[in-house]
Amino acid sequence: MSILVNKNTKLLVQGITGRDGQFHAGRMKAYGTNIVAGTSPGKGGQEVDGIPVFDTAAEAVKKTGANTSIIFVPAAFAADAILEASYAGIELVIAISEGVPIQDMIRVNSIIKRNGTKLIGPNCPGLITPDEALIGILPGMIFKKGNIGLISRSGTLTYEVVNMLTMNEMGQSTVVGIGGDPVAGLYYIDLLEMYENDPETEAVVLIGEIGGDAEEQAAEYIAKHMTKPVVSFIAGQTAPPGKRMGHAGAIISSGSGTAEEKIKAFAKANVPVAKEPSEIPGLLKEKLAKANA
Amino acid sequence: MKIHEYQAKEIFKKYGLPVPNDVLCHSVEEVEKAMAKKEGMVVVKAQVLVGGRGKAGGVKLAKTKQEALDAASQILGMDIKGLTVEKILLADAVDIEKEFYVGLINDRNTKSVTLMASAEGGVEIEEVAKNTPELIHKFPIDPLTGLLDFQAREIGMQLFGDVKLARKAADMLQKLYTLFVETDATIAEINPLVLTPDKKIWAIDGKMNFDDNALYRQPEIEAMREADEDELKEIDAHEKGLSYVKLDGNIGCMVNGAGLAMATMDMIKLYGGEPANFLDIGGSSNPQKVVDAMNILISDKNVNAVMINIFGGITRCDDVARGLIEALDTIKSDMPIVVRLSGTNADEGLALLKDKGLPTVQTMSEAAQKAIELSRVQES
Known part of the structure; x- marks a missing residue:
């Protein structure tokens, strides 16, 4: 699966x-x-x-x-x-x-x-189930078959994290880049639900960024419905308000959509937020160890 | 893209929304000329691309011609949140019985254009949104039907509680929806929408923003653009295939990918430095892009060190390294640089850069720390 x-x-x-x-x-x-x-x-x-x-x-x-x-x-x-x-x-x-x-x-x-x-999507890198199907512009060689699901609004930041997972022997079930636009197709909650129901996925990494409140909603969903561990990272803590940071959806408008609010929401949902991408494998190991204890 | 109030009102008028007569002026002389033709009170309003004009003293009611001239000379040249007022709008004042708020946005969650309306309009709308959000009604609009007559009337009734006024309001809401969709707007706001004692409804302020991705099919909107110096740099970068936003720090960043570029800025901050910018050079190893990006970073006088952070995916790191070397040879700057390469063929890429004597590292944290160190050496 x-x-x-x-x-x-x-x-x-x-x-x-x-x-x-x-x-x-x-x-x-x-x-x-x-x-x-x-x-x-x-x-x-x-x-x-x-x-x-x-x-x-x-x-x-x-x-x-x-x-x-x-x-x-x-x-x-x-x-x-x-x-x-x-x-x-x-x-x-x-x-x-x-x-x-x-x-x-x-x-x-x-x-x-x-x-x-x-x-x-649109404006996304696509998705991959390692060793089965690569649909998108992702660099196939950095992925490894395994049990971690990953959802992200960005491209290269995803590769960065996947590379670290792979180097730490943590393979991936399916990795999905949902894209950086404000109005897109499948989003965090749709995919979290799929990962929760996928027997092959043991834990999920959620990579978010500034703009909108999808991360806050995801946090709420995780707290209510997810039994599998979730670890997150939020990009854009230093982004100024009112400026579009590359992605059309990455913009803090009228004071909402800040990284701070998203981090707070995840903390409340007991989802660890990595301070830098390299912390993700360690946080996942901790969460998985606890879940399997 | 943002536009001024007077420009938003031009669009409103074009679509038949009731806007009080107004004249745009650039000088006290122009105000004098305009006032010669006016009778009654006017409102003198600063035209700047930031909110909070009223609270900053940029909006004044003038009962006489002399008061209008005085207000104009006070407001022209005024500084509002770092922007100098160069234009003012003289608008006919209307008597206010009650102020309302109506606005349209693209809502990410319902994936629809959503109408927001409140009977508590006026300058405190943000406070209303924060403290009593239940007073702002939200109506997602089905894109396949638009705002239907009965829906618009229902909203009108909720606002005005009177059938005659509700019909008038419904017509305005439908016009606002049409102009929003037809101009590819991201915000269209009337605040306040005013009811006068003689039961007329007026749009006495207007705010509009537009979808940058749709400007290619909105030449009339694009022609309204007024960019400041920083924005001109951002537009210039965009034309070169780069995505750039200037910040106030001193460590320039050059990164491939928007998410990674944001994470890079955050990392610099995390280790105690200040990022000078967001800069996404995209996915290719094209040396020209690196040259253009370096030129942008160097032209920012605050920048005293540069961190280049590349994750090689499809574009292999050795190709990226060759591109970087070619670009840096072209530029011949003595700006201290640290390069971080990771991903496909990282070792080969790093070896190429080392041969050129460039400081290279393999992780983002090392790169951020090294860049901060280089920047501090420059400062001392």
Whole structure:
């Protein structure tokens, strides 16, 4: 087991003939991800790296049985691509595209909810179940199969933490980058619930950052519903208010969304917060030892 | 992106919201000219891109032409939270029976545009939000239907308790929702929305912010942008594919990835230093990006040491190291630098940098401590 993706995932790459799409399709395939199709309007019939290209997502799903898709199209076209996948019957869409307008994502989330499609992103690095499926732009070589789940709003900070986990012999069940935008698809609580129900996951690392109150809500959820240990890290303690820190969602507005409030919420929920990323493996070991005692 | 009150009101007027007549002035002379055509009282309002103008003395009621001139000469040039007032708005004053608050935001939790409305409008709205949040009603709007007539009327009734006024308010709320969505706003706020003794409703203040990701399709909004010096630097960085925010410390940071860049700033602070900036150079090993990033850091006079923190993922550390060396050779600065590389091919990358005589470390904590040490040496 694992969550969301595994070796049965049949992946469709939307925007496969673009520079990023082509590059990452090759990398995902080399990792062992089962890529069954790509799309690029007007380029149906071609092949990229041995992967058949179709004009539309609907055709790709019909001919190949794709159940998951990843989106590499430019931001202005991302909303349409997500909807195309959703209407084609794709169950899980991962949107890598950065810079998608918020209004587009509000509309998209409302429609895909009705269609029953799950979305991760946009503006995210994707997700990985080590040794089974890499769907995104994550560097596969730093991951190791194991029992730690990880959810994060950031990319390289995730790799930093995963690298430390792997070096400490703490492999991962599934690692999910949910993205740095204010309005996104699956979020902490959705994923915490999946990890709680996943027999392969023993503990979860939650990497948050300033902006919004999703971490506070996650803390509340953990206190009420999680039996598995959770450890966290919050980036942006030194961020000034009113300034967007790279991610569109990483902004302290009208005094809310500060790191301080989030850390306080986790402390209240008995979730240890690492002062620096390198403390995470140690905190996890402590929590796991207590849980197994 | 933020805009001034007078710009927000231009958008309001375009969408048919009732806004009292106003004139934008840049000098006392312009005020004199404008007042020649006016009768009755006016409000003189500083136009600056920060909140709390009223409390800082940037908003004054003037009963006569002379009072307006006096207020204008006091407010023009005034400093409000570090910003100099260069423009003022002369707005016709209206009699106030009651002040209300209405605002739209994009709510992350409901993933919808959410209308907030309160019968307790005015300058103390933030206090109301903090102490009595139940007095601010929240209505998530379904993006597929918009704000429906009956919904808007219900909200109008909750605010005004009178059918006739509720209908008027409903029309305004729907217009506000339309303009919010059509301009890709992130905030559209009317505070206060005023009811006059003769039962008219006016938007007498307006605040709007916009989604930076949507400016590509909002040329009219983009044209309203007024950036200060720091923001110009941020925009310039953005055009070069960098994400930069200036802070007040002295240790410059250059990092790949936004989350890691924030964590790097925090780490510097944790070990007793002060970060000079947030700077995300993205994922490639392109030397030009490093050159551009270094130039930004060097141009900040407070910076006396630089910490470069790279996690090599798909872009391998040896490629990053080659890029760094090429960039640093181009720049020829004597700025003290510490480089931390980790991830794919870190050892090869670190060896390349060592050959060039650059101080290198493998962990973030070591890098932060080293950068602080370099900065202190510069200070002494």
